[in-house]
Amino acid sequence: MSNRIRIAFCVAVFLASAILISGQATDPFFSIPLEQREPLSKRLGSYVEANKAGKWDNLYDIVSDAGRGGVNRKTFVAAMKSAHGSDFAQDPDLLEFKSDRTEKNDEGYDIYGCGKARREGMMFNGIAVLHTVFEHNDWFFTGWSFTGFPNEPCTALSNAKWQPFSRPKWNKPMEEIANFKSQGQPFHVDAPR
Numbered sequence: 629m630s631n632r633i634r635i636a637f638c639v640a641v642f643l644a645s646a647i648l649i650s651g652q653a654t655d656p657f658f659s660i661p662l663e664q665r666e667p668l669s670k671r672l673g674s675y676v677e678a679n680k681a682g683k684w685d686n687l688y689d690i691v692s693d694a695g696r697g698g699v700n701r702k703t704f705v706a707a708m709k710s711a712h713g714s715d716f717a718q719d720p721d722l723l724e725f726k727s728d729r730t731e732k733n734d735e736g737y738d739i740y741g742c743g744k745a746r747r748e749g750m751m752f753n754g755i756a757v758l759h760t761v762f763e764h765n766d767w768f769f770t771g772w773s774f775t776g777f778p779n780e781p782c783t784a785l786s787n788a789k790w791q792p793f794s795r796p797k798w799n800k801p802m803e804e805i806a807n808f809k810s811q812g813q814p815f816h817v818d819a820p821r
Contacts, residue, residue, distance in 0.1 A: 682712060743774060775792045
């Protein structure tokens with residue numbers, strides 16, 4: 629009888645391990661507390677939609693304190709418009725993002741997945757990373773970027789051992805905000821005589 633119990637125990641451990649591993653493989657938010665996964669997924673959808681539609685006023689409401697860099701809504705919207713023009717753009721517009729995995733990084737989590745973006749009419753696809761933090765009792769985003777240049781193909785995510793080349797630091801303002809701030813205030817130039 630004890631052999632049967634041992635075999636049953638081993639089978640149960642094996643099945644539990646298989647379920648745990650398959651959960652990790654199928655749930656991109658596996659490392660997030662269970663009760664926070666659905667709210668994060670919804671906020672992520674709002675973040676991508678605001679980027680895609682260029683609704684910078686809406687994006688302001690879901691960008692983290694660090695990502696905003698201390699700027700008010702008006703300055704944030706101006707910075708985003710400056711960086712995301714249709715004829716000239718400093719930064720690409722995030723159009724789509726399909727989550728694949730989430731890893732702890734800094735004070736929050738990096739969400740890796742397949743991203744699609746457009747910059748000045750050119751389309752880009754590849755592995756992208758978004759950073760999220762839980763603050764003010766909700767999920768906020770500090771920014772996003774492709775993981776490498778040239779863009780890594782999304783098919784690389786099918787390898788469970790895939791790792792990014794480097795892990796960005798997210799304790800600073802989004803690039804659009806930092807670049808806008810570094811441009812400084814406009815100054816007066818006299819017209820030629």
